[in-house]
Amino acid sequence: MSEAKIQTGPLVDPHGETRDDCAVIALKNVTREYAGHGSTVRALADATFSIVAGEWVAITGPSGSGKSTLVNLIGCLDRPTAGQLKIDNVDVASMTATELDRFRADKIGFIFQQFHLIPYLSAIENVMLAQYFHSMTDEAEARAALVRVGLGERVSHLPSELSGGEQQRVCIARALINNPPILLADEPTGNLDAANQTIVAELLQDLHRNGHTIVMVTHDPEMAGLAQRRIALSHGKVFCHPVGGPMVTLRR
């Protein structure tokens, strides 16, 4: 794959018009610095890009490139040192920690590489945990979410009684349960065998077809290839690549 460097800038539609208004995620000169021992480490520098609703974007880059920092910022687990970060048209940089917790519960569904299921809770209880921290638990809804990911028969099983692929599907059901506008998947197939990778990839494709916005961090070129667009990171800088026919073009 060619690494043609594209200048980052405001998002435009195929007709060349700015699409920031319909962006579900919009970063403008976002910088994140961490205080080190007597020095400052710039983990993300001046990142500017947008992701529109319903888009599937892959974030790629080597270790230490700033992927985690970017995921933390988009996932509202962290706030930028400088710049503007809008999620669903709300500037999260100015939010208090409590507001950010609430906002995260409403807007982001996390899918983790290591699934992060609570081992002593059954599949359905793990899904209901997300409901509990969002609003209130609803067993029927949680069951429906598991049926949707093909685990209707495994609702009462503990994570230890499920395969890796099944655990990841529970994780996806948990991410979906509160109907967040953004699914943030961090290496969703990184811990799965080929068969389960396919199942999870198909599930994500299905979710994308149904209009979910997916931001996916991956090292896997095949998974990255499923996305509509790739955002590459290197040394804290953002490089955007259209992959497989972008829905939007970037102003050069």
Place this chain on the structure above:
Amino acid sequence: MFFRLLMESFRRQRRRKMLAGVAILLGTTAVTAMLALATTIGDRIHKELAVYGANIVVYPKADLLDVKVGGVDVKPASGGVYLKESDLEKLKTIFWANNITGVSPELPLQLTATRQEDGRLFPARTVGYWFDHDFGTLKTGAQALHPWWRLQGTWPLVHSRDVVVGATLAKQMELKIGDSFRLQGMAGNAGQPISLTANIVGIVTTGDGTDSEILLSLQDAQLFAGANDAVRRVEVSARTKPEDAFARVDPDSLPPKQREIWYCRPYANSIAYQIREAIPGAQAEQVRRVEQSEGNVLKRISGLMWLISAAALLAAGFAVSAAMATAILERRGEIGLMRSLGASKGSIALLFYAEAGLLAVLAGTMGYLLGSGLAAWLGARIFAGDGGAAEAVLIPVLLPVVVALALVVAIAGSTPSIRAALRMEPSAILRADA
């Protein structure tokens, strides 16, 4: 979901929870035992110090008057002024009557004794006492007020003409149990000679002047004195509140309200005051030495108990802190996940504090029960010697106090770990866990 998470944390981290629970249990056990002992120690110390004798002594008011002629005290040694034995019944009517634990009237006489065997004469200081006398609900008398007296034989019965001889006198005069002698004296002010044959039924060792005396029943002594109903001095043992500054004020100088408060507190002074009111012509005073010892001992023991309690709770707090730190570290993945699901720091802290609180309530309640048992055992060991039976020391009002202390310890011990856990970045936790 909250209770599910709470219960599962206990089920899954049984060892960690048990460690923290045992720390709280030991701390609250020590505190309960100390508090239970501290609340009952007043009675116990009083019982203990009762071996040092009465804490109030009553004598005729006339003894306070100086009878001097040309600067020489001409008041007779034994006075001739008596209290009435029948007036002692009035002790049962005073405000703090129930606090009186022993009464012992005395009637001393100077008599002459003649040994039956060889007709040998010897001066005999003789004192009439109650022995095992029924006084309301009390069984009291000389031996009750002088528990350190060691008797060989039996105490004399009323009107039995039996006597007990002090050990020193018995040795000097070569008297033994079963011997008899004649006691002679001049009865009453009229000075009529009176004598009776006395049988020795016991020899007593007292460690004081009583070792050189002859002890007989008060009724027999009254016969010699020619004064029925007469007593010269009364020793009273009462449960009292340790003396403080308020105890020492003159009640008659106080405004009525304050005087009433003073009167209704069981100070030795106020009990003595009430005795003076109840018995005509009586002067009652506290025996300051015993009262002060009681107050000092109580103050020191209470201080020591508070120190032990504080140390036990501090140690429990550190142990809880260590156990909770490990328990929370093991669950950092859960914390990271919960934070990513939108859980606020407050809701996560609430979950951990609820765990600590539940642990505190369980361990605190068990500590209360164990501590009460320990207090009973310690009470029996310390205050009653090896053979002492353990008295139940279950003080219900201590339960909420002990559980509250357990909660403070558990919450204070958990706080550093919980704060540290909440400071961790969820993304860092989730990635570190990966």
